[in-house]
Amino acid sequence: MGNVILTGFMGSGKTTVGLRLSYRLRQAVVDTDKEIEREENRTIAEIFAAQGEAYFRDKETECLRRLIKSAKNQIISVGGGLPLRAGNRELLHELGQVFYLRAEAETIYGRLKGDTTRPLLQGSDPEEKIRTLIKERDPLYREAADVIIQVDAKNFDQILNEIEAQVTDTRAGKGTGIRR
Numbered sequence: 001m002g003n004v005i006l007t008g009f010m011g012s013g014k015t016t017v018g019l020r021l022s023y024r025l026r027q028a029v030v031d032t033d034k035e036i037e038r039e040e041n042r043t044i045a046e047i048f049a050a051q052g053e054a055y056f057r058d059k060e061t062e063c064l065r066r067l068i069k070s071a072k073n074q075i076i077s078v079g080g081g082l083p084l085r086a087g088n089r090e091l092l093h094e095l096g097q098v099f100y101l102r103a104e105a106e107t108i109y110g111r112l113k114g115d116t117t118r119p120l121l122q123g124s125d126p127e128e129k130i131r132t133l134i135k136e137r138d139p140l141y142r143e144a145a146d147v148i149i150q151v152d153a154k155n156f157d158q159i160l161n162e163i164e165a166q167v168t169d170t171r172a173g174k175g176t177g178i179r180r
Contacts, residue, residue, distance in 0.1 A: 003067075003074050003096025004167055007144055009134055010080040010118055011111040012101040013151055017159055018077035024160060025167070029075040032063045032082060039063075044079075045117055057085060064091040071095065083144040084137065092144050099163055100145035102138070105131040107152045 004021065006014040015031055022029035033044055036059045040047055047056050060082045067076060068091060076095065083089050092098050109127045112118060121129055142148065147166045151159055 003071050003076055004163070005092055005096045005098040006075070006077045006101060007083055007092065007098060007141060008080065008101035008151075009103060009108055009130075009137060009141070010121075011108040011115075012080070012103045013156070013159065014077040014080075014101055017101060017156065017163070018075045020156055020160055021163060022075045024164060025075065027073050027075050029077065030067065030071065031077045032060060032067075033077075033079045035063050036060065036079075043117070053081075057081065061085065061088055061091070064088060064095065068095050080137075083140050089140065089144040093146075097167065098144055098146045099166070100141045100148045101151050101159070102141065102148055103151050105134050108134070 004025070004027070006018050006021075008014055018029045018031065021027075036047070036056070037043055040059070042050075044056065047059070060079060064078075064082070067074075078092070083092065105127070108130050112121060112130070113126065115121065123129055147163075149159060149162050
């Protein structure tokens with residue numbers, strides 16, 4: 001078995017899906033954001049405020065490189081901005097099978113409105129910021145993905161079933177698992 005990577009915009013469900021999938025597949029789960037927070041001994045918001053986004057993105061790349069060397073048969077949930085760098089998208093493919101949990105801006109806004117812990121959503125019009133960021137990031141997420149799963153209006157069991165079917169098919173040699 002290989003690593004299962006979950007990517008997508010903030011609020012798309014990566015962390016929750018990762019935790020639930022780890023129970024189903026009996027594989028450990030790693031969240032790159034949590035790994036970086038633990039390593040830095042501070043929150044992502046604090047890292048952004050003190051060192052800026054570029055520093056944080058460097059930490060994401062370092063984290064991926066470490067995981068390529070150490071992660072075996074794990075569920076790995078990555079931060080929403082991690083696939084923005086072309087090098088990170090290549091590293092994701094080295095790391096394992098990449099699932100893009102794709103959600104529309106309205107879904108994301110409904111999940112994140114009022115969340116003050118997300119540095120990129122601070123400002124006067126978070127809904128418009130979400131729309132803009134998704135429009136910019138969607139092609140990059142697609143490029144990073146082996147499988148795209150539209151998560152709007154689906155419950156966690158439906159999402160997990162789709163992922164599990166793709167992982168099972170790929171591991172059984174029934175195709176590439178790529179569905180775009």
